[in-house]
Amino acid sequence: MKKLTFLPLAFVFAVTTLLLFSESCSKNSSSPKPMTGTTLYDSLGGTALVSDPTHTGAMIEKGRLAIRNVIDSTIFVIAADSRINGHFTVLLSEVTKGDLSGFTDLSENLTTFVSGATGAKDYIYIGLSMKDAHDPATNSRMNGKATSADFDAFVSDLVKGANKNNVPSNLLNSLGKIVESLRTTVVQQ
Numbered sequence: 449m450k451k452l453t454f455l456p457l458a459f460v461f462a463v464t465t466l467l468l469f470s471e472s473c474s475k476n477s478s479s480p481k482p483m484t485g486t487t488l489y490d491s492l493g494g495t496a497l498v499s500d501p502t503h504t505g506a507m508i509e510k511g512r513l514a515i516r517n518v519i520d521s522t523i524f525v526i527a528a529d530s531r532i533n534g535h536f537t538v539l540l541s542e543v544t545k546g547d548l549s550g551f552t553d554l555s556e557n558l559t560t561f562v563s564g565a566t567g568a569k570d571y572i573y574i575g576l577s578m579k580d581a582h583d584p585a586t587n588s589r590m591n592g593k594a595t596s597a598d599f600d601a602f603v604s605d606l607v608k609g610a611n612k613n614n615v616p617s618n619l620l621n622s623l624g625k626i627v628e629s630l631r632t633t634v635v636q637q
């Protein structure tokens with residue numbers, strides 16, 4: 449796997465533009481539910497609806513917004529991380545050319561996956577299984593299988609993404625446990 453040693457400025461510019469102007473949300477219910485405080489998703493903000501800061505006029509659940517912020521920050525960190533950005537060559541080359549469709553899909557899919565994994569009920573993940581998403585034979589966007597060291601790097605980038613968004617350490621620990629439970633599925637060599 450070829451490692452990329454720089455973060456294309458075009459990536460930052462293009463993604464920032466996308467975040468400011470695009471409309472994409474997979475919420476399938478507009479009815480807010482009472483917060484119970486029992487899931488990690490609830491602790492991250494839960495189902496309370498707030499204005500979506502990047503989609504004018506749209507509302508978003510506070511928990512999903514918190515997770516999306518962490519995911520988008522993490523994708524930026526990964527893009528600059530030469531330990532693992534070589535797995536994301538398809539995505540990075542698209543974004544460098546100004547094609548943001550793959551970034552939008554990844555942000556959406558990762559956000560929905562993590563929302564569901566933390567207890568969200570209003571968003572349904574319909575992307576690839578974790579096995580298929582990380583097997584180059586079934587996902588041509590995955591450049592090479594991930595190693596356990598890659599997984600460690602991914603986790604450290606996720607921590608950086610969470611810290612950029614001031615996620616409290618106890619919630620980050622809970623998220624870490626969920627992520628760790630997927631190691632043996634994501635790492636396939």
Ligand code: HEM
Nearest residue numbers: 532535539557558561575576581589590594598599602630
């Ligand atoms: C628990 C940790 C992880 C989770 C929850 C996760 C989740 C996901 C999800 C939901 C997708 C989108 C699947 C789809 O398009 O249907 C995806 C794609 C991908 N993942 Fe992961 N992933 C994890 C770890 C990793 C690691 C360690 C690597 C490699 C270092 C990696 C590399 C990729 C790549 C290259 C893609 C394709 C990106 C694209 O669409 O351009 N992932 N992952």
